Amino acid sequence: MTNTVLQYALYLVILAALAIPLGAYIGKVMNGEKVFMSRILVPCENFLYRILHVKKDEEMNWKKYAVSVFAFSGISLIFLFLLQMLQGVLPGNPEGIEGMSWHLSFNTAVSFVTNTNWQAYSGEAQASYLTQALGLTVQNFVSAAVGIAVLFAVIRGFTRVKTQGLGSFWVDVTRIILYVLIPLAVIVSIGIASQGVVQTLKPYETVDLLEPAAVDADGNILEDAVIDGDTVTVDGKAVDGAQIITQQVVPLGPAASQVAIKQLGTNGGGFFGVNSAHPLENPTPFSNMLEMLSILLIPVSLCFTFGRNVKNKKQGAAIFAAMFIMLAAALAIIAVNEHAATPQLAAGGAVDLSQSGQSGGNMEGKETRFGIASSATWAAFTTAASNGSVNSMHDSYTPLGGMITMLQMMLGEVIFGGVGCGLYGMLAFAILAVFIAGLMVGRTPEFLEKKIEPYEMKMAVLACLATPIAILAGSGIAALVPGVADSLNNSGAHGFSEVLYAYSSCGGNNGSAFAGFGANTPFLNVSLGLVMLFARFVPIAAVLGIAGSMAGKKKIAVTAGTLSTTNAMFIFLLIFVVLLVGALSFFPALALGPIADFFQMIG
Amino acid sequence: MKTFKEVLPRAAVFFLIFSAVCGILYTAVITGAAQALFSDKANGSIIEVNGKKYGSELLGQQYTDEKHMWGRIMNIDTSTYIDDNGQALVYAAPSNINPASAEYEALVAERTEKIRAAHPEKGGQPIPVDLVTCSGSGLDPHISVAAARYQADRIASRNNMTADEVNEIIDKYTTGRFLGIFGEPVVNVLKVNLALDGILTD
Numbered sequence: 001m002t003n004t005v006l007q008y009a010l011y012l013v014i015l016a017a018l019a020i021p022l023g024a025y026i027g028k029v030m031n032g033e034k035v036f037m038s039r040i041l042v043p044c045e046n047f048l049y050r051i052l053h054v055k056k057d058e059e060m061n062w063k064k065y066a067v068s069v070f071a072f073s074g075i076s077l078i079f080l081f082l083l084q085m086l087q088g089v090l091p092g093n094p095e096g097i098e099g100m101s102w103h104l105s106f107n108t109a110v111s112f113v114t115n116t117n118w119q120a121y122s123g124e125a126q127a128s129y130l131t132q133a134l135g136l137t138v139q140n141f142v143s144a145a146v147g148i149a150v151l152f153a154v155i156r157g158f159t160r161v162k163t164q165g166l167g168s169f170w171v172d173v174t175r176i177i178l179y180v181l182i183p184l185a186v187i188v189s190i191g192i193a194s195q196g197v198v199q200t201l202k203p204y205e206t207v208d209l210l211e212p213a214a215v216d217a218d219g220n221i222l223e224d225a226v227i228d229g230d231t232v233t234v235d236g237k238a239v240d241g242a243q244i245i246t247q248q249v250v251p252l253g254p255a256a257s258q259v260a261i262k263q264l265g266t267n268g269g270g271f272f273g274v275n276s277a278h279p280l281e282n283p284t285p286f287s288n289m290l291e292m293l294s295i296l297l298i299p300v301s302l303c304f305t306f307g308r309n310v311k312n313k314k315q316g317a318a319i320f321a322a323m324f325i326m327l328a329a330a331l332a333i334i335a336v337n338e339h340a341a342t343p344q345l346a347a348g349g350a351v352d353l354s355q356s357g358q359s360g361g362n363m364e365g366k367e368t369r370f371g372i373a374s375s376a377t378w379a380a381f382t383t384a385a386s387n388g389s390v391n392s393m394h395d396s397y398t399p400l401g402g403m404i405t406m407l408q409m410m411l412g413e414v415i416f417g418g419v420g421c422g423l424y425g426m427l428a429f430a431i432l433a434v435f436i437a438g439l440m441v442g443r444t445p446e447f448l449e450k451k452i453e454p455y456e457m458k459m460a461v462l463a464c465l466a467t468p469i470a471i472l473a474g475s476g477i478a479a480l481v482p483g484v485a486d487s488l489n490n491s492g493a494h495g496f497s498e499v500l501y502a503y504s505s506c507g508g509n510n511g512s513a514f515a516g517f518g519a520n521t522p523f524l525n526v527s528l529g530l531v532m533l534f535a536r537f538v539p540i541a542a543v544l545g546i547a548g549s550m551a552g553k554k555k556i557a558v559t560a561g562t563l564s565t566t567n568a569m570f571i572f573l574l575i576f577v578v579l580l581v582g583a584l585s586f587f588p589a590l591a592l593g594p595i596a597d598f599f600q601m602i603g
Numbered sequence: 604m605k606t607f608k609e610v611l612p613r614a615a616v617f618f619l620i621f622s623a624v625c626g627i628l629y630t631a632v633i634t635g636a637a638q639a640l641f642s643d644k645a646n647g648s649i650i651e652v653n654g655k656k657y658g659s660e661l662l663g664q665q666y667t668d669e670k671h672m673w674g675r676i677m678n679i680d681t682s683t684y685i686d687d688n689g690q691a692l693v694y695a696a697p698s699n700i701n702p703a704s705a706e707y708e709a710l711v712a713e714r715t716e717k718i719r720a721a722h723p724e725k726g727g728q729p730i731p732v733d734l735v736t737c738s739g740s741g742l743d744p745h746i747s748v749a750a751a752r753y754q755a756d757r758i759a760s761r762n763n764m765t766a767d768e769v770n771e772i773i774d775k776y777t778t779g780r781f782l783g784i785f786g787e788p789v790v791n792v793l794k795v796n797l798a799l800d801g802i803l804t805d
Contacts, residue, residue, distance in 0.1 A: 003780075003784065006784060007784060007785060010784065010785075048620065051616075051620070052613060052616055052617055052620070053613070054613070063606065064606050064610070067606045067607050067610055068610050068614065070607075071607060071610045071611050071614040072614040072617065072618065074614075075611075075614050075615055075618045076618060079618065079622075125683055125684075133626050133627070133630040134622060134626035134627065135626070137625060137626055137629070137630060138621065138622045138625045138626040140625075141621065141625040142618075142621055142625070170613065170617060173617075173621075177621065177624075177625065182624075182625070182629065185629070186629075186632075186633070189633045189637075190633070190636060190637070190640070193633070193636075193637040193640070193641055193644065193645055194640070194641050194644065195644070196644040196648045196661055197644075197645075198644075198645055198646065198647055199633060199634050199637035199638070199645040200634065200637075200638065200645050200646050200647075201634060202646065204684075205646075205647050205649060205656070205659075206656075206686050206692060207649060207656040207657065207658045207659060208655065208656060208657060208658070209658070209664055209665075209693060210657065210658065210664055210666065210671070210793065210796055210797070210800070211664070211665065211666055211667065211668055211671065213665060213679060213681070213693055215681050215691070219681050219682050219691065221679045221681065223667075224667070243691065245681055245690070245691050245692065245693055247686060247690070247692050247693070248658065248662065248664060248692060248693040248694070249684040249686075249692040249693070249694050250647045250649065250659045250662060251694075252646065252647055254630050254633070254634055256633060256637060256645070257629060257630045257633035257634070258630075260633075261625075272740075273696075274696070274697060274739065274740045274741065274742075277697070277738070277739030277740040278740045278742065279661035279662060279663075279740060279742055279743065279744055280647065280648075280659070280661055280662070283648070283661050284778075284781065284786070285780060285781035285785045285786020285787070286781045286785070286786075288785070288786060289781065289785050289786075341702070341732075342702045342703045342707075343708075344702060344703055344704065344705070344707045344708035344711065345702050345707070345711055345732070345735075345736070347708070347711045347712060347715055347735075349729060350711075350712075350715045350719075350729060350730060351711065351715060351729055351730050351732050351735055352728075352729035352730060352731050352732060352749065353729075353732055354729075356749065357731070357747060357748045357749030357752065358731050358732065358733060358747035358748065358749040358750060358787075359747065359787045360732060361732070362702055363732045363733055363736040363738075364698065364700065364702045364707075364736040364737060365697055365698065365699065365700075365702075365736075365737065365738070365739050366736075366738065366739050367738050367739045367740060367743050367745075368675070368733055368738065368743055368745040368746055368747055368750075368787060368789050369743075369745050369778075369786055369787060369789045370739075370786060370787065371786065371787035373787075374785065374786055374787075375739070390739070391739060392739040393697045393698075393699050393739050395699040395700075395701070396697070396698065396699060396700055396701065396702050397702075398702065398703060399703050489699050489700070490699075490700065490701045490704065491704075491706075492704075494701040494703070494704065514699070515697070515699050516698075516699030516700070597701070597703055598703070600703065600704075601703035
């Protein structure tokens with residue numbers, strides 16, 4: 001018990017301790033200040049600009065910045081879409097995996113370009129090594145960099161006075177990849193490869209089973225079969241057409257390099273279908289710690305970067321505090337519910353759920369080496385950040401534990417959220433918060449010494465409501481489409497939860513799943529793809545619009561009457577606004593899914 | 604639209620360059636480093652004794668023989684992978700079942716009954732939760748120490764060993780927490796079974 005509490009606390013402490021220095025480093029890099037790697041990387045950077053004909057000091061207005069984001073994302077989307085469909089005839093495919101169908105390829109391409117990394121495919125069965133490295137790994141880097149770049153355009157919008165320029169998209173993306181993402185990804189991938197995450201270009205291995213398995217003519221496993229030479233008997237009777245299987249497949253591939261960046265860039269698309277629950281993707285408690293801290297490392301750092309770069313460290317700390325309080329609360333609720341497990345699992349005391357010699361609790365869908373503590377922490381982190389990688393199956397969480405993972409996505413992925421996008425999403429909520437506070441006390445709302453006017457409010461509302469609209473419209477329509485019921489793995493309220501989770505995950509650009517849900521159908525692939533596009537690019541356009549408008553304004557003097565946006569009152573107000581929008585939007589849907597499931601459990 | 608046309612060629616070149624850097628160069632460097640530094644681990648942590656590959660120490664297998672230690676509940680999948688001769692290969696998947704459902708209650712009851720029947724010496728002692736649940740990957744190679752100890756008497760009597768000898772093997776293939784704090788102590792089931800069969804001796 002003591003150990004369990006210690007694990008939860010230390011994970012949070014280590015995360016914050018690493019994020020503070022990294023936050024300062026990222027801030028320096030993005031301002032073009034000198035850092036310890038400058039000597040090596042500045043020449044690389046300049047070389048790239050020369051071949052790209054990029055001017056280092058170019059200042060784009062918000063429209064040009066946004067158009068650059070869309071053009072770059074569009075090219076990524078088309079390339080990845082084609083690569084996946086053609087993988088069957090391309091090299092780098094030792095397993096001879098076929099090309100993806102058009103709808104699966106569309107869904108997967110959208111998923112990776114929008115930094116969602118929802119997986120309607122299963123990596124080891126449906127993606128070639130070439131697709132994994134040249135398609136998915138590349139998007140893990142660049143989609144993360146796009147999110148962070150947009151954040152810096154927004155930061156410049158707040159800090160600059162009476163100008164149009166928000167910096168250069170190309171310079172921002174280049175710096176993020178060269179100075180931040182690649183160095184961190186190299187460290188993490190070598191770290192996890194040392195633990196047993198596979199990293200090879202060789203084809204899959206086959207190994208002998210210690211106990212051969214027997215299957216009937218249809219491929220169903222025969223329990224209690226007795227295998228004697230070539231004959232299979234069950235209860236003394238020979239089974240016709242039974243097949244004896246003596247070997248197991250060991251899937252391989254360049255996993256460590258992909259896994260490192262999918263964690264760091266809040267991407268989350270696993271190399272293998274079951275993501276970081278797979279022992280070859282996350283073999284030990286140490287690899288788990290590296291991967292899990294990587295989920296939130298950059299999103300947390302960016303809060304401190306924000307404070308530093310807007311020259312108001314308290315503002316960064318206040319936003320960090322609001323996010324951290326919500327994260328800790330979510331983690332606590334998930335942990336309590338998973339340790340308590342369910343009456344159905346307790347089986348009237350026949351099953352030991354205690355903490356003695358084991359990690360007691362709801363172990364369905366969880367790996368022994370992680371236990372409840374490291375699984376619940378991961379679940380809280382991955383849904384707070386819009387990462388979406390998993391090390392345990394959220395579909396098998398207790399009703400309330402699973403509900404919290406869903407709720408964190410529904411809140412718009414602003415509890416740290418995706419790299420860059422979590423923070424710019426939260427800034428939109430901060431604008432709503434100062435507006436509401438301003439209304440209450442009858443003052444003109446201000447944020448970071450700039451006036452908030454109707455244009456910014458409209459754009460902030462657009463950014464904040466994109467996710468709820470995408471989720472509710474998407475899951476509402478899906479619930480009416482007859483074929484969707486065939487994709488469910490569980491019945492009743494939990495079945496509805498699977499649909500709701502899928503649209504929440506895509507609408508929050510998260511990518512995790514109640515994975516029993518069979519999402520690879522044309523309707524689901526296309527509709528979830530559209531939800532992802534909407535939830536990614538509408539807020540980007542909206543916050544860049546805010547940045548452009550803010551940059552053109554003058555600073556106003558701070559007076560005694562200025563509402564503080566760094567004190568406890570503001571932190572409380574910010575949390576309140578986030579929860580209010582989330583609760584009002586989603587309570588009815590949650591009541592039909594996880595809450596109904598909960599009452600059935602105890603009833 | 605004018606801006607879009609102006610930006611597009613640059614976006615294309617930019618995309619190509621970063622595809623080369625992040626997709627090819629980065630993957631190649633990490634592959635080279637991992638192969639040079641940890642080649643066994645980078646290639647699947649395969650246990651090979653006298654030229655025979657007995658499995659990956661990181662992938663669970665299904666054990667039902669009473670002489671062997673049993674692992675997590677598995678959902679075997681034999682339809683996804685075949686070898687070069689068309690022979691089906693074993694893989695596995697998680698259950699993704701709702702642990703609060705009546706269906707699950709029935710499954711757990713079935714599993715506890717089966718385990719109780721194989722361990723009459725344990726009487727009504729509660730069964731460690733690992734033994735009645737399916738893991739997150741479906742391929743969990745480990746069980747908890749409690750789940751291993753629970754089976755020690757049965758394994759000892761079926762192999763004509765003493766419980767102490769079995770416990771010694773369990774201890775040998777138990778890995779503790781990272782730094783004594785993170786994760787959970789686990790027993791590697793394949794290694795225990797290979798040791799019980801006299802295959803793994805070191």
